[in-house]
Amino acid sequence: MKAMITGMNGTVAPYVYKELKKRNIDVVIWNREEVSIDSEKVVFDFIKETNPDLFFHIATGPVEWIKYIAKATNELGVKLLFTSSVSVFSEKGTGPYDIQSVPNSEEDYGRYKIAGENSVKEHNPDAFITRLGWQIGxxxxxxxxxxxxxxxxxxxxxxxxxxxxxPSCSFLKDTAKTIVDVALEYKPDTYLVNSNxxxxxxxxxxxxxxxxxxxxxxxxxxxxxxxxxxxxxxxxxxxxx
Incomplete structure (x- = not known):
């Protein structure tokens, strides 16, 4: 089995990478310095040529990139998991939140994640979305x-x-394990990941x-x-x- 992963310069992706390797899954890292994220054709061709079974989109980046990845993985039959955030919920309100809670953030990051979720749902209905809390290393x-x-x-x-x-929060190792579990064992849907x-x-x-x-x-x-x-x-x- 092979996985592709974005966001290796961030917080969560390196732990997901280690979890995948622990399960003997080959991992291809998307290096933005080598593979453009601005061209839909380049994105599609890179995913097609690499031919992963799983795609973990953990990086931040333009919503258009999310759209290109969602369209390509849907067309190529690649399982897509997109990491979102508890920040989709308004800081002016309060929880607790469940799967029925409606994303309503007014903040830039929360609105970005909402836009990402919506793009994933529109262009790859069989994708997985995991909303994460504050990570603990x-x-x-x-x-x-x-x-x-x-x-x-x-x-x-x-x-x-x-x-x-x-707060919603989890240790990074536990989050990484859960993200991989969702991609391998769960049905496509939106999931809320919190240990607290x-x-x-x-x-x-x-x-x-x-x-x-x-x-x-x-x-x-x-x-x-x-x-x-x-x-x-x-x-x-x-x-x-």
């Missing part, structure tokens, strides 16, 4: 929660964490401090009140803690 230098917390501590000397905010069922952001930061033995100084706040948890009982993913 264990090192700095990446766009995840641990890196954010390390920067907050370094810049401010402390971390403010709300005990009234319940019970914990506030304040709880999570304290757990991470203990787990990683950091010297974070954590200040509890209650001024930020929101529930961003996503629930989808079809998804099997490890609980956060």
């Amino acid at each position: 264990s090192t700095t230098g990446s766009n995840d929660m641990f890196d954010f917390l390390e920067k907050e501590q370094e810049e401010n000397g402390f971390i403010e964490a709300s005990s009234k905010w319940y 069922k019970n914990y506030s952001f304040y709880d999570i930061v304290n757990h991470l401090k203990e787990k990683n033995r950091t010297n974070w100084e954590i200040h509890e706040i209650i001024s930020f009140v929101r529930d961003d948890r996503m629930y989808d009982n079809r998804i099997k993913i490890k609980d956060l803690f």
